[in-house]
Structures are given as C-alpha cells and as structure tokens.
Amino acid sequence: MNDKLIETFLDEAHELLDGLEEHLLDLERNPSDVEAMNAAFRALHSIKGSASMFGFDAVGAFAHEVEAALDHFRGASLPATPELSDAVLRSRDHIRTLLDSPGAASAEERDDLIATLSALAGKAVAPAEPKKAPEAKRTMDASNRDDFSTYRIAFKPSADAYRRGVKPESLIRELRDLGEASVRCDCRDVPPLSSIDPESCYLRWTALLTTTAPESALRDVFIFEEGGSELSIERIDHDDVMDGDEVRKLGEILAAKRLPASAIDEALSRQRPIGEILVKDLGTPRAAVEDALFEQEHARNIVKAAKDDTERKTIRIRSEKLDGLLNLVGELVTVQAQLSQTVRDSADRHLHGISDYVKRLAGELRATAMELRLVPVESLFSKFKRLARDLSKNLGKELEIRFEGGETEIDKSVIDVLNDPLVHLVRNAADHGLEATGDRAAAKKPSCGTITMKAQHAGAFVRISVADDGRGLNREKILKKAIDRGIVPPDAKLADEEIDQLIFKPGFSTADVISNVSGRGVGLDVVKTAIDQLGGTLAVKSRYGLGTEFCLDIPLTLAIIDGFLVRSGRRMFVIPLSSVDSCFERERPPEPERLIVRGKDFIPYVSSRDLFGEDEEPPLREEVVIVSVFESKLAIGFDQVLGGYQTVIKPIGEIARYAAGVSGAAILADGGIALILDVAALARAHKGS
Amino acid sequence: MLDITIKTPEDATVANVKDLRDELVSALKGTGRGARVVLDLSDTRQADSSFAQLIAAFKLEATSEGIEVSVVGMGDATSSMAMLACDKFQEDCALGSRKNPTKAGGEA
Incomplete structure (x- = not known):
C-alpha cells in the first residue's frame, strides 16, 4: 500500500x-x-x-x-x-x-x-482473531449515489421484549450506525397510566436509513428479536425523494406514492400548506402525508450531511513541508529587503512601484505561511488531562487540572518543544507542590489540589504558566540544601527571588524521598535549558503555604519577526517590534544612569554600549528605546534608530546560552549580520535596578 | 389549584419502572381537575424506552382527568435520542408535538 x-x-x-x-x-x-x-x-x-x-x-x-x-x-x-x-x-x-x-x-x-x-x-469473549471490521460510515452525494440504498424500516418489538431483557432502542442505535438515519418513534399504542403494564412494550419505530450496507445487514440487527416482533424493511427509490442533489417537493413525493395527480393539483392551487389541504379538505390519509414529510426530511438530512462533509474537507500536510515553505518565505523576505535597499537610490519610479508591490506580496505571503503553522495551545494542554489523572492515581493525591487560554495560538514547532518541559513542571507540581490529602486538610485547604495551566499572548511572546495551590517553596530548606551541596557559600545572604532561582540549578532537589514521578534531581534545570534554547525565559513565583507558579515566556515563532533595526557603534541589532513601547531622542548623559523618568514611571535604563561594548566614540546624542514584556519595562540607549525591519530569525545555537540578551541573528539587506535582542531576558536582568 | 412536583429517580429504567408507575398513579390520585403536575427529570441519570412510554401513559391519563403536566429538567440521559434512539415522534402520539397534551411537555 x-x-x-x-x-x-x-x-x-x-x-x-x-x-x-x-x-x-x-x-x-x-x-x-x-x-x-x-x-x-x-x-x-x-x-x-x-x-x-x-x-x-x-x-x-x-x-x-x-x-x-x-x-x-x-x-x-x-x-x-x-x-x-x-x-x-x-x-x-x-x-x-x-x-x-x-x-x-x-x-x-x-x-x-x-x-x-x-x-x-458480563460476557465471555473469545480470544482475538483478526476479523474484518465493518466499513465506516460514508456520506451519500451525487457522485456515489449508486453505492447507497435507502430503506424504510418499521419495527414493533414484541410486548414482552423488556421482560426478555431486550432494549429496543439499542437495536435502533445499532441500525443508526449502519448509515445516515432518520428515526421516528410512535407511542400511539401506549395506554393511559391506570391500564399500562410498565414492563410491556407498546412502542414502535419507523426509520429511514441511507446506507451502503446490504439489506441482510439490516435484518441482522433484529435477528434475535424477529420472533414476536413486527419488522418490515422496504427499499425506497432515491428518485422518488431526490432530483439530483435537490430534495423533491412534498407534492412530487406524494405523486410518486401514486396519490391522484388531480388531488395534488387541486391542493397546490389553494395557497395553503399542501399537506394540510390534502388531509383536511381532500380526505387523504394523514399517515400518507406524514410518511412523505418524513421521507422529505430524511432526504434533506442526507443532503445536509453531504454538504457538511464537503465543508469539513481539509488538506493534511506534513509539518516538514510547512517548514520548507517557511524557509523559502524567509529567504524571500531577505531578498526583498535587499531589493528595497537597491531600489532606494534609483530614480526609476516604475522600479520603485515593482519593489513596493514585491514587498507587499512578501509580507502577505509571510503572514499566511506563519498562520498555517499556528496551532491552539489547547492541543498541547489536552494531553495533560491524562497525565494529571495518572499522577493522581500513582501519588494517591486528589488532584484536578484546569486550563485557561487554550485558544491561544503558537507556532507548531514551539508547541512540539514545549511538551517535555511542561510535563516536568506538571509532574513537579503534583509530586512536590501539592500536599498529601491529610496535610491539606490540616492546612484547611480543599482535599483536592489544583494545578492550573494557562496561556496568554503578550506581543511576540506567549506566556504559559503552571500553577499549583500546594505548599509553596520552602526557602529555608532550599537554602540549606544549596549550602550543603556547596552551590552557595554558608554565609550567603540571598533575597527570596535569588533563593527561588536555586531550584533551577543542575541536580538540585529538596525531595526527601525519590519517587518514580520526580525527585531524582533532574527536571527543573532541564526545563530551564529547554526554555533558554527556545529563546524564552522561565520564572518562578511562590508563596509559602499557598502555592507556586512557573511562568514560561516563549517567542510566538522561531522563524520570522517584525523588527526594529537599531545601531550601536558599527553593530546592528534587531528588537522585536511587538516589544517596543516607545522611543525618544536626547543628549547622551555625561554620567551612567540606572533609571530614567518617563511621566510618573521610573524605568530601568541601560546603554547598548554598556551591554555590548564600544567599537567607536559615542555620538553626542542617543536614541532611547523603551521595551516592555509582560510587567517588565526597560529603556535601552542606542546610537541610532533605523526603523521597522522584517527579518528572518537565524538560530545561533549554543552561542545564545553565553550571549546574554541575544536570542538569534538576522541577515541584513546588505548581507551584514544583526543580533536579535532577547528583550525579555534583558528586562528581567535589569528589573531590580 | 394544587401544584405538585414529582422528581424521577436516578435510575429510571425497566428495572424499577413498576415502582415509578405506582408513584405516578398515587401522585395523580392526590390531585384533581385543573391541577398542575411537574415531572422533574433532573435527577435522572439513566433512562430507557420503558420510562419514555411511562411518561406518555402519564400524560394521557393526566390529560383525560384535566390535569396539566409539565416535564422539566431533561438532560442528556433523558433526551429522546438517549431513551428512544429517535429524532422525532409520531405527531399524534402522547410524546409528539401536535397533540401534546402538555403545555411545556418538551420532546419527551
């Protein structure tokens, strides 16, 4: 195959x-x-x-x-x-x-x-032998109509069906599974309450079934109920109820049922519902009209099912092909930037027009290609329901997992890489974060612990958090362990946030007992490394006795971004445009500053020359770009702001681990290289200042 | 007029449909013409066609005695699809819509 x-x-x-x-x-x-x-x-x-x-x-x-x-x-x-x-x-x-x-x-x-x-x-099943499974449901349309038949099935179970343990509705369900069915139940034989024997069956069913299954398969459904029951299966001609893809009018269906044409014409001329006239004025049996209406409705359902099936049709593409497309789009974006730069100095207006058009097309193509790769985070979250369920069983803890922001979309390649870090965090929350049921009762907490996974957008980043309502980080214990292991000196005086960061050190674990869930001293450092490699950041917030929250700030895409091109000396940098809050020009301050004042805000400030070194004398004026990511802001001074710039992110691999504040590189229109700033890391690093 | 509410049990299947019938008969006896009886299915988690036909019988009896019946609290387990595997009812049967003897009888 x-x-x-x-x-x-x-x-x-x-x-x-x-x-x-x-x-x-x-x-x-x-x-x-x-x-x-x-x-x-x-x-x-x-x-x-x-x-x-x-x-x-x-x-x-x-x-x-x-x-x-x-x-x-x-x-x-x-x-x-x-x-x-x-x-x-x-x-x-x-x-x-x-x-x-x-x-x-x-x-x-x-x-x-x-x-x-x-x-x-409650039944014996023979050992598995490969069997031919029945064909899955198909939908009838004009192209495959010959494969289908429509049957009218009338079924009245025997009166003692219930006493014999037969569930007539189960047989009808089995029938429905064979194709597209419309089923009507008739309870006209049910007597009033005072005379009913509730264990006798008074019901009858009429079904219209459009199926590829042979009539024998329909009969097989009722094979154990044929004795005392009434069963009739009659094939209906499709042409009686449908004309191509159109459902026939009621009059046409009735005509096909050999109702006198004169009566139908007479009814049609009276400007009232034809069924009503036929029954009330012209003595046509109500059952005949109802049967025709039922057939008409079934035909409509068939047409609708075929239409829905068509509308649902999508193309399945391997993600590698999308990666290939995105790479090509990336190259196109670079070439387009080179074209724009080359044309900039030309006096040829026609060439300018073409260049602008190529720029617009490249932008639209890039947006479409990016959109193709976006997947709702829900697809990632849904896998954690099973993990939470298994953890609850293995750990003997009552635990509920909740999700928020599942509709948030993120690049598929990012989703793929996030799975393992999030598994670590959820395992960690269940094993170390949540207390045992008895301890929760003592702490006056609900016996069922909660882990909440949340996703939200912020510009070019998405924040995914894993929070538990457990015991929170025990900083005393963390510090003692870190000192015992020589990670920090015995006389170290660390702020709470610095102590919290110790849990990301390789091999660090405060677990007293090594469980098969976590606590082997691997996990959080692995999580941090994975998030670093994604160009993201991992932070932890905790309140002792109340719970812990891990926040992963991840770039939305690892491929192409709208950037803001800036210069510091002879070096070029790209800031993700979505992180840029504002910018202004000023005289370069004579002394280094730690903060600047903008309105009522005090914003940490750093010069790009302090961050990345100097390769030429600084100009007298500087341009300050204020960036913001989630709740953090940072002002960075550059020599010059060159404006918006669409760029393809080129990974710089392991170098990124040692180049603080840099997440990737971009090739500029003139073939030069610009470093892409990791504004989240920079803002976090200068938050305290 | 006297209004009463009858809450149907969690398991409304053929296993205990007999007891349920007796309960409904008693409830009707305790009311009279012009009364309103509410059949509340909200506690019912399992139901089958024997329960559906009992509701039909109850409606017929109540209507003939001039008692108004409302069926409320229908959920997944008490939908026509769950109890009877059907999409609709024969129009002039007690569970159907045209001659439905109830004011707010719904699809049951």
Whole structure:
C-alpha cells in the first residue's frame, strides 16, 4: 500500500486516539455523560474500520473487542464504571503501541485487557482473531449515489421484549450506525397510566436509513428479536425523494406514492400548506402525508450531511513541508529587503512601484505561511488531562487540572518543544507542590489540589504558566540544601527571588524521598535549558503555604519577526517590534544612569554600549528605546534608530546560552549580520535596578 | 389549584419502572381537575424506552382527568435520542408535538 496513505492513516489514528483519551477522561469525571460515551465509541469504531482497511488487522481486531465492551455499556445506557474507563484507557495505550511499535505490544497485555473488558461487559469473549471490521460510515452525494440504498424500516418489538431483557432502542442505535438515519418513534399504542403494564412494550419505530450496507445487514440487527416482533424493511427509490442533489417537493413525493395527480393539483392551487389541504379538505390519509414529510426530511438530512462533509474537507500536510515553505518565505523576505535597499537610490519610479508591490506580496505571503503553522495551545494542554489523572492515581493525591487560554495560538514547532518541559513542571507540581490529602486538610485547604495551566499572548511572546495551590517553596530548606551541596557559600545572604532561582540549578532537589514521578534531581534545570534554547525565559513565583507558579515566556515563532533595526557603534541589532513601547531622542548623559523618568514611571535604563561594548566614540546624542514584556519595562540607549525591519530569525545555537540578551541573528539587506535582542531576558536582568 | 412536583429517580429504567408507575398513579390520585403536575427529570441519570412510554401513559391519563403536566429538567440521559434512539415522534402520539397534551411537555 502507498506509504503516504499509511502515513495519513497513522496520523488520523493518533488523532482519534487522542480524542478517545479525552472522551474517556470526561467519562471518568461524569460516568453518565452520554455524549462522551458515544464519542468514545465513534472514535474506536473509526479506528477499527480504518485499521482493517489499511491492513492493521491486529489493531482492527483488538479495537473490535474494546468497542464491543463499550457498546455493551452504551447500548444498555449504563454509566461507565471507573474500571471500564481504566480498562479502555489502557486499551487505548495498547492500540497506540500496536500502531507505533507492534513488536513492543505484549500479547499477554492484550489477552488480559480482553479478559478484563469481557468480564466488565458480563460476557465471555473469545480470544482475538483478526476479523474484518465493518466499513465506516460514508456520506451519500451525487457522485456515489449508486453505492447507497435507502430503506424504510418499521419495527414493533414484541410486548414482552423488556421482560426478555431486550432494549429496543439499542437495536435502533445499532441500525443508526449502519448509515445516515432518520428515526421516528410512535407511542400511539401506549395506554393511559391506570391500564399500562410498565414492563410491556407498546412502542414502535419507523426509520429511514441511507446506507451502503446490504439489506441482510439490516435484518441482522433484529435477528434475535424477529420472533414476536413486527419488522418490515422496504427499499425506497432515491428518485422518488431526490432530483439530483435537490430534495423533491412534498407534492412530487406524494405523486410518486401514486396519490391522484388531480388531488395534488387541486391542493397546490389553494395557497395553503399542501399537506394540510390534502388531509383536511381532500380526505387523504394523514399517515400518507406524514410518511412523505418524513421521507422529505430524511432526504434533506442526507443532503445536509453531504454538504457538511464537503465543508469539513481539509488538506493534511506534513509539518516538514510547512517548514520548507517557511524557509523559502524567509529567504524571500531577505531578498526583498535587499531589493528595497537597491531600489532606494534609483530614480526609476516604475522600479520603485515593482519593489513596493514585491514587498507587499512578501509580507502577505509571510503572514499566511506563519498562520498555517499556528496551532491552539489547547492541543498541547489536552494531553495533560491524562497525565494529571495518572499522577493522581500513582501519588494517591486528589488532584484536578484546569486550563485557561487554550485558544491561544503558537507556532507548531514551539508547541512540539514545549511538551517535555511542561510535563516536568506538571509532574513537579503534583509530586512536590501539592500536599498529601491529610496535610491539606490540616492546612484547611480543599482535599483536592489544583494545578492550573494557562496561556496568554503578550506581543511576540506567549506566556504559559503552571500553577499549583500546594505548599509553596520552602526557602529555608532550599537554602540549606544549596549550602550543603556547596552551590552557595554558608554565609550567603540571598533575597527570596535569588533563593527561588536555586531550584533551577543542575541536580538540585529538596525531595526527601525519590519517587518514580520526580525527585531524582533532574527536571527543573532541564526545563530551564529547554526554555533558554527556545529563546524564552522561565520564572518562578511562590508563596509559602499557598502555592507556586512557573511562568514560561516563549517567542510566538522561531522563524520570522517584525523588527526594529537599531545601531550601536558599527553593530546592528534587531528588537522585536511587538516589544517596543516607545522611543525618544536626547543628549547622551555625561554620567551612567540606572533609571530614567518617563511621566510618573521610573524605568530601568541601560546603554547598548554598556551591554555590548564600544567599537567607536559615542555620538553626542542617543536614541532611547523603551521595551516592555509582560510587567517588565526597560529603556535601552542606542546610537541610532533605523526603523521597522522584517527579518528572518537565524538560530545561533549554543552561542545564545553565553550571549546574554541575544536570542538569534538576522541577515541584513546588505548581507551584514544583526543580533536579535532577547528583550525579555534583558528586562528581567535589569528589573531590580 | 394544587401544584405538585414529582422528581424521577436516578435510575429510571425497566428495572424499577413498576415502582415509578405506582408513584405516578398515587401522585395523580392526590390531585384533581385543573391541577398542575411537574415531572422533574433532573435527577435522572439513566433512562430507557420503558420510562419514555411511562411518561406518555402519564400524560394521557393526566390529560383525560384535566390535569396539566409539565416535564422539566431533561438532560442528556433523558433526551429522546438517549431513551428512544429517535429524532422525532409520531405527531399524534402522547410524546409528539401536535397533540401534546402538555403545555411545556418538551420532546419527551
């Protein structure tokens, strides 16, 4: 089979597994959540169907067993027990292993899961044999109409169906799974309360089903209920209710039902709803009109489903292709800057016009390419529900995870790199941050600890925070540990913030017990390194007894930014434009300053010459740029502000770790290099001044 | 007129539909023509078609005795899709809309 098709299948299967995990976690929280149960079932059903289609028979067969157990609960409208959710979650993990590394999937685990699920469903299930899974639901449209048939199914269960343990609605649900269905329930035979036998069934159902399944599959649904029940299955001609993609008018449908044309014409001429006239004035049986209306509505549903299906269509592209596109756009942006500079001195107005047009197109192309890579942080957050659930179980702590700002979008490459650092932080919060349930009660806190993950934008940065309402940092303990390990001298006098920073030192841990969750002395330094490499910053705020919050300020993109080009001596720098608050010119102060006053604000000040050294005499005047990132502001003095500049960020790798205040480099239009300032780090470093 | 509210149980399935019928019969006996009975389904977490047909029977009986019935508190578990796997009702049945004997009977 085509490798690309397999890749697409695997991508989709992983998405379905992620969705399945989320629905199961919802079910754990609310075992009666019918929507979550149905959604979990649909995800499993889709995995089963497509796995078999793509030759992943082991996955298809195993998913079939899991689906059967889940359907047992769903069909009987039973709430999902914690044991069921747990077993299906483990099964989900097993399917993932079967997909990613089939060799690592254990047959014992598979059999154990099947046995557990069978026991939960209260029925024996034979060991898994690869089976052909039924075809997934398809939608009918004009191009594939010949593959579909529409049936009218009338079903009246036997009166003793309930006593025999039959759930007629489960059979109808099974029927619905075969295609696009419209179902009407008729309770006209139900007697009044005083004469009803509540354990007898008085209901009947009529269904219109458009499906690729053969009539025999429809009959199979009712195979155990055919004895005392009434069942009729009749095929309907599509042309009776549809004309191409258009749903026929009621009169046309009735005409196809051999109703006298004269009666229909008469009704049409009276300017009232045709159905009403036919029934009230012309003696047409109400049932005939209702049946026609039902068929018309079903046809509308089919057309709508096909339309929705078309509208949902998207193209799946490998992220590497987007990376390639972005690289090309980056090169184009650089060439466009060179073109603009070359044309600047030309007197040719026509050339100026072309250059401006290229600049505008390059800007639009860049914006579109960037947008293609933006992904809501929600896709990252959703994975943490499972982690929190597993941590709660492993640590024996009640714990709830909350999310805010999931709609915040960030470059996919950044999202990919953020996963591991955030896992560290959440593990850390659950293990070290949150107290044991008993300790929380003693501290008069709710027994359930809370971890909150939040995302918010600030210019070219996104802040992602992980906060817990646990015990907070024990600074006394941190300092003692740091002194014991020789990280700080015994007589060190450190401010609270400096003590907090010690937890990011390699190998630092205050955990008394090494657990399998965290506390091995690795973690926070790894997190810090990863965030540094992203050009971001990691900060911690903590209040003893109340909780701890870790804040990650990450650049929105690692590729292209709108910058502000400035000069210091012969060196050029780019400041991310979104961080620039304001700028002004002034005489260069004779003495070094630490603060400047702007209105009522005192803003820390630093000269670029102090930051990056001097390579020529300073001019008499300087231009001061005020940058702000989240709550921090900093004024930086430069020799000259050259204005806006769109630039491609070129990573400078390990050098960035040793070049404080620099996050990358950019190639200028004349081929020179400009360093991109890490304003967040600079602002933080000078905050205290 | 006397208004009463009946809260249906968490499990409203065939397993205890008999008890529920007895409760509804008693409730109707305690009211009279012109009364209003509210059937509150908000506590019900599991329901099936036997419960749906019991509601239909209850509405029929109440209507014939001149008692007004309102069904409130319907949730996921008591939707027509959950109880009966259907999208709609036959119009002139007790659960349908046209001849629905209730004022605010909803889709049940």
